[in-house]
Amino acid sequence: MSDQKPFPLNAWYAAAWSHEVARALTARTICNKDVVLYRRADGRVAALEDACWHRLLPLSMGRLQDDEVVCGYHGLVFNAAGRCTFMPAQKTINPSACVHAYPAVERHRLVWIWPGDSALADPALVPDFHWNDGTEWVGEGGTFYGLKCDYRLVIDNLMDLTHETYVHAGSIGHDAILESPFDVTHTDRTATVTRWMIGIEPPPFWAKLLGRPGPVDRWQIIYFQAPSVIVGDVGVTLTGTGAREGDRSQGVNGAFLAAITPATETSCHYHWNFVRNFRRDDAELTRAIQTGHVNDGKGVYDQDHVVLEAQQKAIDRNPRMPFYNLNIDAGALWARRMIDRMLAAEQTQMHRPSEAAE
Amino acid sequence: MSEKTEWQSARLRAVQNLTADIRLFEIEPERFVAPAPGSHIDVAVRIGERPDTRSYSLVGPCTDGIYRIAVKLLAHTRGGSAYMWSLAPGARLGISAPKNHFDLGLGRPDYLLVAGGIGITPICGMALALHHAGARVRVLYAARRASDLAFADDLAGVLGERLTRVVSETAGRINFQKEIATLAPGGELYVCGPIGMLEDAKRAWQASGRPVDQLRFETFANSGRFANEPFTVTIPRLGKVIEVPRNDTMLAALEAAGVDMISDCRRGECGLCALPILEADGIVDHRDVFFSEAEKAANAKLCTCVSRVAGGSITVDTADRPG
Numbered sequence A: 001m002s003d004q005k006p007f008p009l010n011a012w013y014a015a016a017w018s019h020e021v022a023r024a025l026t027a028r029t030i031c032n033k034d035v036v037l038y039r040r041a042d043g044r045v046a047a048l049e050d051a052c053w054h055r056l057l058p059l060s061m062g063r064l065q066d067d068e069v070v071c072g073y074h075g076l077v078f079n080a081a082g083r084c085t086f087m088p089a090q091k092t093i094n095p096s097a098c099v100h101a102y103p104a105v106e107r108h109r110l111v112w113i114w115p116g117d118s119a120l121a122d123p124a125l126v127p128d129f130h131w132n133d134g135t136e137w138v139g140e141g142g143t144f145y146g147l148k149c150d151y152r153l154v155i156d157n158l159m160d161l162t163h164e165t166y167v168h169a170g171s172i173g174h175d176a177i178l179e180s181p182f183d184v185t186h187t188d189r190t191a192t193v194t195r196w197m198i199g200i201e202p203p204p205f206w207a208k209l210l211g212r213p214g215p216v217d218r219w220q221i222i223y224f225q226a227p228s229v230i231v232g233d234v235g236v237t238l239t240g241t242g243a244r245e246g247d248r249s250q251g252v253n254g255a256f257l258a259a260i261t262p263a264t265e266t267s268c269h270y271h272w273n274f275v276r277n278f279r280r281d282d283a284e285l286t287r288a289i290q291t292g293h294v295n296d297g298k299g300v301y302d303q304d305h306v307v308l309e310a311q312q313k314a315i316d317r318n319p320r321m322p323f324y325n326l327n328i329d330a331g332a333l334w335a336r337r338m339i340d341r342m343l344a345a346e347q348t349q350m351h352r353p354s355e356a357a358e
Numbered sequence B: 001m002s003e004k005t006e007w008q009s010a011r012l013r014a015v016q017n018l019t020a021d022i023r024l025f026e027i028e029p030e031r032f033v034a035p036a037p038g039s040h041i042d043v044a045v046r047i048g049e050r051p052d053t054r055s056y057s058l059v060g061p062c063t064d065g066i067y068r069i070a071v072k073l074l075a076h077t078r079g080g081s082a083y084m085w086s087l088a089p090g091a092r093l094g095i096s097a098p099k100n101h102f103d104l105g106l107g108r109p110d111y112l113l114v115a116g117g118i119g120i121t122p123i124c125g126m127a128l129a130l131h132h133a134g135a136r137v138r139v140l141y142a143a144r145r146a147s148d149l150a151f152a153d154d155l156a157g158v159l160g161e162r163l164t165r166v167v168s169e170t171a172g173r174i175n176f177q178k179e180i181a182t183l184a185p186g187g188e189l190y191v192c193g194p195i196g197m198l199e200d201a202k203r204a205w206q207a208s209g210r211p212v213d214q215l216r217f218e219t220f221a222n223s224g225r226f227a228n229e230p231f232t233v234t235i236p237r238l239g240k241v242i243e244v245p246r247n248d249t250m251l252a253a254l255e256a257a258g259v260d261m262i263s264d265c266r267r268g269e270c271g272l273c274a275l276p277i278l279e280a281d282g283i284v285d286h287r288d289v290f291f292s293e294a295e296k297a298a299n300a301k302l303c304t305c306v307s308r309v310a311g312g313s314i315t316v317d318t319a320d321r322p323g
Helices: A151-159 A163-167 A175-179 A204-210 A283-293 A300-317 A327-351 B080-085 B117-132 B152-162 B176-181 B195-208 B250-256 B293-298
Strands: A013-017 A026-030 A033-039 A045-049 A063-065 A068-070 A084-086 A104-107 A110-113 A142-147 A182-186 A190-200 A216-225 A229-238 A251-264 A267-276 B008-017 B022-029 B039-047 B050-057 B067-072 B092-095 B111-116 B137-143 B163-167 B188-192 B215-218 B231-235 B240-244 B274-280 B283-285 B301-303 B308-310 B312-316
Touching: A013 A026, A013 A033, A013 A142, A013 A251, A013 A267, A026 A251, A026 A267, A033 A110, A045 A104, A045 A110, A142 A300, A151 A216, A151 A229, A151 A251, A151 A267, A151 A300, A151 A327, A163 A175, A163 A300, A175 A190, A182 A327, A190 A327, A204 A216, A204 A229, A204 A251, A216 A327, A267 A283, A283 A300, B022 B080, B022 B092, B039 B067, B039 B080, B039 B117, B050 B067, B050 B080, B050 B117, B067 B080, B067 B117, B111 B117, B111 B176, B111 B195, B117 B137, B117 B152, B117 B188, B137 B152, B152 B163, B176 B195, B188 B195, B195 B215, B195 B293, B231 B250, B231 B308, B240 B250, B274 B283, B308 B312
Parallel strands: B111 B137, B111 B188, B137 B163, B188 B215, B231 B312
Antiparallel strands: A013 A110, A026 A033, A033 A045, A063 A068, A104 A110, A142 A267, A182 A190, A190 A216, A216 A229, A229 A251, A251 A267, B008 B022, B008 B092, B022 B067, B039 B050, B039 B092, B231 B240, B274 B301, B274 B312, B283 B308
């Protein structure tokens, strides 16, 4: 009965890297909503509905004038609150003339916007993404804008790393991933997949970073925050040095970061980073890790990109074919369960009176 | 405002008289959508034999899934209110989902909400939402007599001292200049009331030098400086003389008489239905928000959807040309 999309609207979604939003108009589609982003003179980010009230031309095709957007068609002007402040050839302004102003905050080097009910947009709900701050952990990531797949396929991908063995053989893939048991735990809004591989030969990527010979203990602790943020705490130590018990001093520790933002039902923006807390001043290493992930089709995330888009194409061609699940999908299924609960809560919120408003 | 309206069936659950001429309607929709503050619903009404629609602001946050609207019974108007008042509990109604032309901006440092008469209806929900959000807010609520102040006691229960009742019979009009001066910088003024109140507010706002977009307003298309009187429209170009009855708009009367008109909002905002005035022997009661005060004073054109002539006749031109 519902035209509800598979993404919750009452959530903060990463819309851009902070450095990408300047004194210029940037268009993004977030949760099926066209948004134009720009930076105001005071540094704050504005996010407006990207369609002029008058004739729907994308405002992003217009220009920024001080802190206001001038429509590129008939010159209507909208301020950062979305209110029209100028109409051509008349002395007054139609009081109904507004475009929606999306709540926007900057946190963890990203711009986050709230596509749903503005009254619920509490900045305290921005996902914990502090690994991306560039302080304790360092790394330079990027974004696959307009990745042609349902954002949940990216979540599936990251919540189960057995795929590394096949998709990323030769870099981070390893048969040990298949053989090691994992635990899945969850709270109301988070899910965590923990896998320890004890006394294994490190895969090439990690062997190089560790720079010390011998077997290692390897961990992958993947932390999901609903609806679509994932932080993967990953690393290796020399085996038997107590990493599992909490002492990681004999190893190297990184984290893969993903803030995945639905664009449409079958496309998304995948903001990624891989950060580390060692050799933090080594710019060359930062660059090497970045190109290891995304490098003109040859990086590990390029490999995921190919798989994810091919998977979406197959889903589109076989719309009635179900997904079957394996034991390895437990983390992804908990993540999807939380998304589904958020969606159900939103349906209720929209169609039933809320207690909170009383 | 070429908005598509999806009609749904609803049931009138109860009615309650709040004042001598304001009645509360509790409407149970088939499919409830929680309204944002400032929202209204369209209601399908019948004026005589003719189907028509009226927009009514939703009162309060509808926490129980019931839409509440309040309708003031107006004599000598188009008949929407009389139709509504004719309905008994249990009646079926056609309604739209909530729409919003009077959006409440969030996170401002200060708010002044001003209601005139039945204009309290959208202000109620805004005041409650701002109160719950912990915002700084003050409400001025004006009506002719104290007994006309529907919802005032309920609002006072929530707002306490932040609600000021203004009984215009004794206290006169609201001094907008004084009130605006107390509003913190960056604060917003929301006004819903008759056109006279709105013009006072606009004038004072402009004089204060505050940003134009921080005055928000909604008006109802049927309030003017003068009561509705029938008047005559002469259109020499078409050789027509048309009577505008007390209970219909000039635009509707012209359309009914076969004058080819374009219009859109039909509430005095867009200016599309404006016609040039050739001559007027009564006072033109400009009820639109499209023309500026100076333009209204110049009397060159009028918005036919809402504006009227107070006793007398008017001669206008149209866009028709031979060929």
